[in-house]
Amino acid sequence: MSLKTLEKSLQVLEFFTSEKPKWKLRELARELEINHSIVYRILSTFERSGYIYQNKDSKEYELGLKFLEFSRIMDDNLKITELLEPIMSELTNQSEESVVFTILDDFYGLYFKITESHQNVRFAESIGRRSPLYIGASHRTILAFLPVEVQEEVYQMGKESGHPATSDHQSFFDKLQVIRDQGWLFSSGETFPDVSAVSVPIFDSQHRVIASLSIAGPSYRLTESAATEKIDLLFESKYKVQRFSSKLSFPVKRPEMLATESH
Amino acid sequence: MSLKTLEKSLQVLEFFTSEKPKWKLRELARELEINHSIVYRILSTFERSGYIYQNKDSKEYELGLKFLEFSRIMDDNLKITELLEPIMSELTNQSEESVVFTILDDFYGLYFKITESHQNVRFAESIGRRSPLYIGASHRTILAFLPVEVQEEVYQMGKESGHPATSDHQSFFDKLQVIRDQGWLFSSGETFPDVSAVSVPIFDSQHRVIASLSIAGPSYRLTESAATEKIDLLFESKYKVQRFSSKLSFPVKRPEMLATESH
DNA sequence: ATTTAGTGGTTCTTAAATAGAACCGTTGTT
DNA sequence: AACAACGGTTCTATTTAAGAACCACTAAAT
Structure with missing residues (x-):
């Protein structure tokens, strides 16, 4: 079905995170x-192709320049960003806040494109x-329109990580219902403090649902009432995006349930 | 020695370029x-981990969001950029042109960091x-300080690709000598026309040698004499960079000669 | 209508690659 | 001097992948 060697190798890459970007061989x-010899073979193969870089003094391994290269190729490829850019920039100017496109x-949700207000963080x-x-608002807005099984799965993920947003099952799902009813969501300080x-x-x-569009700003300025005033602008941009998105394909990976216990 | 399955899989990724970012299975x-079934297994394994995205309508494969993610992790990791940033910004302000750090x-040489002049392309x-x-100047400046075997190899690469810079062996190596003698190089329109x-x-x-630092600008403004006037600034920045670079490790991959025929 | 050639995806068995224990030589500690 | 830990290497039993043949499907050509 799939290549186990490659699969395992890619799992190894996942351990190179912002929190722990450098690894010694046996530590990893x-x-x-x-077995450390397996990891060694994986890392040195990656290294030969530039995906992993090893500091020859400390012997530590870290991510290589290849990712910079491929990320540029992606940007070139995604004409989406060209079409998104003017819409988002306009919304930034109108709203005087930063605009975030989450895919x-x-x-998961991934911050795909951001246009920054000059007066902003x-x-x-x-x-x-x-x-x-x-x-966060940008993420939960997407979740609200995914199948309920996915929502349950995500809720469990949050529960297991101990995140406060998932302390109460009823209120979590009630909030998702609110998003579906009103078509938007405001939230404060969930992803970044004071944002x-x-x-x-x-x-x-x-x-x-494939993405969300958000206006984001410092909490002292972007209060709930300030945000509410900008909703019309946000909806205008939403429709502009949707108009062209029908013609383009976003590299969206839809969540797949591995096993559904209920009928 | 190395994992053949992984190696082959990574070779497949190399075919996703700016020029040809989307592939159909059998075409690739x-x-x-x-055999197409091998490629299929590779691509679908990559897809499951987000390295490759397949458009489910057109069936075409392209690079996935994983590269965006890893490129961000790299940025976080590379404190180099934090240290490089102020030096390069200062040089941009002083020289009133864009500054390019090539690693x-x-x-190959890879554009690693760029600070842009506001009046610039x-x-x-x-x-x-x-x-x-x-x-290009940024690349040949690096080449000039690499072993002569590497220079020969690179010259051959250029020859095979038919690039004009490598039409005459003597003058190619003479120019490298000039770089070593004067410590810098000016060039026009090699990488981008009119730059x-x-x-x-x-x-x-x-x-x-691990990198090069360049001042770049439109040819009509950054003439050879204009560039010469900025060399002192460039050298000042060079020494600033080298002062901290001794303490940090750049993810530099040094070229390795597979076989040296001559003694 | 029917053949033909193409597509993405799957299956099976032979043939090849990998796993991982045991092993280097080196370095730093006790 | 003994010990432990390191990165890296080697060898063969065991696992995995290669790739021909095969689907079901689509589009074009007859």
Whole structure:
């Protein structure tokens, strides 16, 4: 069905995170609970192709330049960004806040494109950041329009990680219902402290949710009432995006349930 | 020695370029001259982990969001950029032109960081672009300080690709000598038409070349004499970079000769 | 209508690659 | 001087992948 060697190798890459970007060989092997010679072969193969870089003094391994290269190729390829850019820039100008486009990626949301207000905190460095769907307006707005089984799964993920948003099952699902009813969501300080955002879902031509569009800003300025005033602008942009999104394909990975226990 | 399955899988990824970012399964298999079921297994394994995205309508494969994610992790990790940033920004302000930091990556140079002059053409989108060392001031400046065997190899690469810079062996190597003698290089329109640049090499603590630092701008403004006037500024920045580079490790991949025929 | 050639995806058995224990030589500690 | 830990290497039993043949499907050509 799939290539086990490749699969395992890619799992190894997942351990190179922002929190732990550098690994010594045996340290990583212990963490993975596999023989260090296997890890060695994987890392050195990656290294030969530039996906992994090894500091020859400290012997530590880290991510290689290949990812920079491929990320540029992606940008070139995604004409989406060209079409998104003017719409988002306009919304930034009108709303005087930063605008964030979050894309659905399995059980996660990924900050795909950000246009920054000049009077704002720096968000742009978050591009490419992936976090679970239970957290933040931009993410929960997407979750609200996914199948209930996925919502349950995501809720469980949050529960297991101990995240406060998933402390009460009833209120979590009630809030998702609110998003579906009013078509948007405002939230404060969920993803970043002192940052608030208001989000709307983006659908493809088959009315499946694929992303969300958000206005984000510092909580002291972007209060709930300030955000509410900007909702009309946000909806205008949403429709503009949806108009062209029907013609383009976003690299969206829809979540798949491995096993459905109920009938 | 190395994992053949992984190696082959990574070779498949290399075919997703800016020029040809989307492939149909059998089309790619033909190009690779391997059985399509092998390519299928590779691509679908990559897809399950987000490295490859398949458009479910057109069935075409392209690069996945994983590369965006890893590229962000790299940025977080590379404190280099934090240290490089102020030096490069200052040089941009002083020189009133864009500044480019090019890193050595095997037989190639890769645009690693760019600070843009406000009065300038857009370079930033080139970050992550990798091109052979025979082309352009930023690249040839690095090449000049690499072993002569590597220079010969690179010259051959250029020859085979028919690039004009490598039409005459003697003059190619003479120019490299000039770079070593004067410590910098000016060139016009080599990488981008109507763009000129002046470059200096960056060495690590063991005096091995690892990168180059360049001032780049439109040829009508950054003439050879204009560039010459900025060389002092460029050298100042070069030394600032080298002062901290001794303490940090750049993810530089040094070229390795597979076989040296001559003694 | 029917053949033909193409597509993405799947299956099976032979043939090839990998796993992982045991092993280097080196380095730093006790 | 003994010990432990390191990155890296080697060898063969065991696992995995290769790739021809095969689907079901689509589009074009007859």
